[in-house]
Amino acid sequence: TRCLALLQSRRAMWDAPPPASMADVATALGQSLPYDLTPGWEAYYAVVLWSDCMQVATLVAMVLAGLAALRRWLRRPAGPDLEVVEPVAVIVPCYLPNEAPIIRGTIEHILENLEHVQNLTVYLVYNTPTDMAEEAELQEMAQPERQRPGRRLVVRRVMGSTSKAENLNDVLSDLTEKWVAIYDADHCPNPDSLALAVCHLKRSGADCVQGSTYIRKGLFPFRAFVCAEFFVNYFVVLPAMQVITGTGFFGGANGIWLASSLKQLQFDEKALTEDIECFARAIVKNRFKFEFLPESCSGELLPAGPRAFWRQRLRWCMGWDQVTLRHATAFWRADIRLRIRMGLWYIFFCRWISQLCAVIVVLFNARAALQWKLAETDEDVHNLKVPSCIQHLQFASFCGYMVFIIYSASYALFHRHLAVLPGLMLYFMIMPFYVVFNSCMLTVSLFRVATGNTGGWVVTSRATGAALFGEEPLLGIGADGADACSQRVLAIGFVTMGAIAGAVVGDVVGTHEEVLPLWGWVPFGLGATTTYVTDGRVVAACSLAGMALGLVFFYAAMWVARRKNNSGC
Numbered sequence: 001t002r003c004l005a006l007l008q009s010r011r012a013m014w015d016a017p018p019p020a021s022m023a024d025v026a027t028a029l030g031q032s033l034p035y036d037l038t039p040g041w042e043a044y045y046a047v048v049l050w051s052d053c054m055q056v057a058t059l060v061a062m063v064l065a066g067l068a069a070l071r072r073w074l075r076r077p078a079g080p081d082l083e084v085v086e087p088v089a090v091i092v093p094c095y096l097p098n099e100a101p102i103i104r105g106t107i108e109h110i111l112e113n114l115e116h117v118q119n120l121t122v123y124l125v126y127n128t129p130t131d132m133a134e135e136a137e138l139q140e141m142a143q144p145e146r147q148r149p150g151r152r153l154v155v156r157r158v159m160g161s162t163s164k165a166e167n168l169n170d171v172l173s174d175l176t177e178k179w180v181a182i183y184d185a186d187h188c189p190n191p192d193s194l195a196l197a198v199c200h201l202k203r204s205g206a207d208c209v210q211g212s213t214y215i216r217k218g219l220f221p222f223r224a225f226v227c228a229e230f231f232v233n234y235f236v237v238l239p240a241m242q243v244i245t246g247t248g249f250f251g252g253a254n255g256i257w258l259a260s261s262l263k264q265l266q267f268d269e270k271a272l273t274e275d276i277e278c279f280a281r282a283i284v285k286n287r288f289k290f291e292f293l294p295e296s297c298s299g300e301l302l303p304a305g306p307r308a309f310w311r312q313r314l315r316w317c318m319g320w321d322q323v324t325l326r327h328a329t330a331f332w333r334a335d336i337r338l339r340i341r342m343g344l345w346y347i348f349f350c351r352w353i354s355q356l357c358a359v360i361v362v363l364f365n366a367r368a369a370l371q372w373k374l375a376e377t378d379e380d381v382h383n384l385k386v387p388s389c390i391q392h393l394q395f396a397s398f399c400g401y402m403v404f405i406i407y408s409a410s411y412a413l414f415h416r417h418l419a420v421l422p423g424l425m426l427y428f429m430i431m432p433f434y435v436v437f438n439s440c441m442l443t444v445s446l447f448r449v450a451t452g453n454t455g456g457w458v459v460t461s462r463a464t465g466a467a468l469f470g471e472e473p474l475l476g477i478g479a480d481g482a483d484a485c486s487q488r489v490l491a492i493g494f495v496t497m498g499a500i501a502g503a504v505v506g507d508v509v510g511t512h513e514e515v516l517p518l519w520g521w522v523p524f525g526l527g528a529t530t531t532y533v534t535d536g537r538v539v540a541a542c543s544l545a546g547m548a549l550g551l552v553f554f555y556a557a558m559w560v561a562r563r564k565n566n567s568g569c
Helices: 002-009 011-015 022-028 039-074 096-113 134-141 164-172 193-204 220-245 274-285 306-333 338-348 350-374 378-383 388-414 418-429 431-451 484-510 536-567
Strands: 088-095 120-127 151-157 179-182 208-217 255-258 290-301 511-516 529-534
Touching: 039 220, 039 290, 039 350, 039 388, 039 536, 088 096, 088 164, 088 193, 096 120, 096 134, 096 151, 120 164, 134 151, 164 274, 179 193, 193 208, 193 255, 193 290, 208 220, 220 290, 220 338, 220 388, 220 418, 274 290, 274 306, 274 338, 306 338, 306 431, 306 484, 338 350, 350 388, 350 431, 350 484, 350 529, 388 418, 418 431, 431 484, 431 536, 484 511, 484 536, 529 536
Parallel strands: 088 120, 088 179, 120 151, 208 290
Antiparallel strands: 179 255, 208 255, 511 529
């Protein structure tokens, strides 16, 4: 509004030649800048402006997703409308050596506590390298006389299986039910979650509905943090992503399918994330429709410790990177709507871009905006040595971040998820450190996938499970084995991670201490305040250097992958 008013008051500007730099624009608008926008500041300004635009798009999508959630709440089925009369199958894949202590409780919970489903069959499909005493107990549970009316348990050992994907594939062809739900061995779905998902499948005409998960057991601070992370992702971020991309995705556990659609697919037994790989093929080749339904909730167990947590998240990252490389070309050439094609690129390819945006918003803009607002005088603002146009952009970004936090907390209050509020406070308090953690994990994932060094698949040890591990073959796509399009995508990923690393280093190097005299002139340090100033020009220069270094690492990874392929490793 201010810019429009200034433009209207200076009509002669329209006849002037185009400005040569952002500093000329600022001068033409009559703004007094403490420092000119040199090329270094212009680069930093462009990055901050880009991150603000990404924030605005996300906030708009978040509001639209919230309105859609409100409509679902107002139309929430109840009573007879919630009853599911068609037969429903629940598949629980299991690696028995790891899940033996918990699998019995999971099966009993599903058989006894799921409501509004009149005809339910649970398929427990498991693999184990050796015979175990628990197998006889599970077969005893499956006896017909042990089941109440409308409930049936089928226990099947998949001989020769070494993966969750093989366990799932073994049972798909035998399904006769209309609806199919897939739960992990540690999942305990909410009583009405399955019925809600089936009703949403009927209304929306989707092929798959992905519900949400939360942490039901684990060490309190860690459990509260991960539970808050899941809440923000499932209830805020992913619905907004669906508004932008026009599609949800299948995340494996707590996914509810139309059986006739699921039976057309096979899970890739060599993929690190067989669920994401299945989703990519389903939408590209079968043109299936996916939606999110966060109100369909299921509780799971926390990983046993930091090591198990790192292994689980790193496997997820490498799985997503593998799927991105494998299907990058197919995403653009698929015979689907343009919005969905662009959405697939956003979901897979823009993960790295979004991480860069998160670093800028959380690490740079939020802190800079707080410094600017805490400055007591105009002289203090001048001493921050940041052009005012960048200060305004950073403050706008900070306001958007605050809106995101308030929206998440309000959503928790509205849906009576009061238990998640302490976790939300902890989650947002340590968000800067978590953003750095995710950036490091994405960098490690990219390098390992590019070199084909993904290692052995490790079963996640649970907070109340045995710490046993199993290995299986992996989907190994090194940089040398990918096609030209996948190599370009991988290169962009390396460059983006390099930009993030360079920006973080630039923030450390370019931040220095400034002592501000009281009232701008009081001598001898009397009443002086100390602040830390970040030079955006240093951040921009280090980020560019990081991009160049990322490209060097990409070619190094290609060389390592080519050498491994030539040696037959």
